[in-house]
Amino acid sequence: MPVTMKMIAHQSGVSRPAVSMILNGKADHLRADTRKRVLAVARQLGYRPNGAALAIKQGRFGSIALLLSTQPFRSELPAGLLSGIDEELHRRDLSLTLARLPDERLTDPNFVPRILREYVCDGLLINYFDKIPPAMEQLIEASRLPKIWINRQCDHDCILPDDMKAGHDAAVRMLQAGHRRIGFVKQTSSTHYSVAHRYAGYCSAMRDAGLAPLPMFERDGGIPIGERVQASRSWLSSPDRPTAMIAYGNLEATNIVFAANTLGLSVGRDLSLSTFADHPCNLLDQWIDTQLVPEHAIGKQAVSLLEQRIANRDQCIEAVTVPFAFAEGQSCKPPQA
């Protein structure tokens, strides 16, 4: 049984509105000793305002929801994204509701998650990848809540990292070091747009340098677990192997490093390598050049955009792309003569 203003009013012999005003510091007109008494009672009882009552009065829940898919690889919750969202939310004294939407059940009309069935938050942050199930999109639309898509490419109300530019930059660094045979490696089965974007960035940098981009090192459907180092070895064993590799992510980078090592190739000296990740990548005690996915910045900005959208219900916002940062390692050196 939580403590209410009613109880405080009772205990201190004051009216309920008086308690409200005193607790909210809007009671300059009340006698100082009354105020003190009420505050003392509130403290002693351990009073905490009821958020639901406040929400009703203010017409605002002070809470936004982050929607995730339950499909692994479809959507995740990187630590940096969460901390960025949280930091910005915190600054505005808002709180975060987390909701995972199970794709399978979304087609079941009887099933609607509480967050979309009731009205409990002010807006939606949706961290969901390319293939949005139509049932889900409909549910979200039906909620009529302001929303910002994270990591999804559309022409408005979305925010995403600038994978194209990051791919370009990664390739440019290799080119500047003097490499000409530069490969782009992908082993995961992910079909996220970032694969295409990073590769496209790489291709454009190659073309800018007057070189033909190599086809992506990959296999349809991804390389199965248990064959990835082997696949990397075979790519690196070819006589005309690339002198520099750009890994789609840490998974690829790790397997390349492993493979290079078993082939007696030293990363840096014999093979340059760079990767994309949300933190600087260290493999075999060596720092790898890393294009840093700006998770934290995306989280922060996503909240700002959503707040903007909530304040301005009918003005949508142009797509925002956030540049990658870069962590320099020792894995990129000029090619051997």
Next chain:
Amino acid sequence: MPVTMKMIAHQSGVSRPAVSMILNGKADHLRADTRKRVLAVARQLGYRPNGAALAIKQGRFGSIALLLSTQPFRSELPAGLLSGIDEELHRRDLSLTLARLPDERLTDPNFVPRILREYVCDGLLINYFDKIPPAMEQLIEASRLPKIWINRQCDHDCILPDDMKAGHDAAVRMLQAGHRRIGFVKQTSSTHYSVAHRYAGYCSAMRDAGLAPLPMFERDGGIPIGERVQASRSWLSSPDRPTAMIAYGNLEATNIVFAANTLGLSVGRDLSLSTFADHPCNLLDQWIDTQLVPEHAIGKQAVSLLEQRIANRDQCIEAVTVPFAFAEGQSCKPPQA
């Protein structure tokens, strides 16, 4: 401007309570055509009940909060834990509020996060490691919310994986394969109790087998990034090196595998290895024996316990430990003759 029952009542010429009963299926006594009309209006307007109003009436928010630290390594949010919590919450039609508590600011009396300042959820799940700042503990107590600690060792209202038994089991497997020189490796700087527990489990298994446990392979304050493979190499280069290694986690396992590889040791044949992780571990295309941290089960049970605690405010619950599962790999073989 969200749609309210008032609007529906207006539009369909019925009283507000009537709308409420109809929408909640408690209006058998009302004329069928009235019901149909009201339902139609509600649908057409896109009505969704206001969660705050429901919370006030029901005296229950239908929401629990998950508290995390902002200190890296102190507390995190593993995917399995989240999915377990979510699954169970979902079954009960409850929602989840996420709150990260920044340690630094907890000492500032003017700063109290909304979740602890207002009354907005029914209970607390606290995923916070050993060293709880006293200021935080006080804030949590002051909230008087029912709570369950996750991953914290205390004598009641907490749930944690059975690290001791997992350490024991890992060692027993090595012993059964015929190993006698078995090492326990820790490289991270973490001081989490699980380090001590897993090692203690290992020690007890060694003693049960009449063997003296080896001192933990580690270094005070952890091995710095960039020296970890090298440290592993030196451990494995000693003439009386262990024939089997038990890694505290994936980080250690990876570096051991790397190191073994550069030393020409084949994991499985020349060196047995097992690890602890929340998913089966694959390194160098090889599956490693893994004691699986039961994140999902812990998440589910944590919610059950908390609900129990909410229903029964003044009866605390004995500490619960959850056994690890096991994923067999090919990394544990009898030692070379």
Next chain:
DNA sequence: CTGAAAGCGCTTACAG
């Protein structure tokens, strides 16, 4: 079978 009232916890606008 239907409507008006009272209440949940809170705040604001208005009488005295």
Next chain:
DNA sequence: CTGAAAGCGCTTACAG
């Protein structure tokens, strides 16, 4: 300077 009333969105218990 103080109190009683009205309202936010909803539901339940009670008159007619």
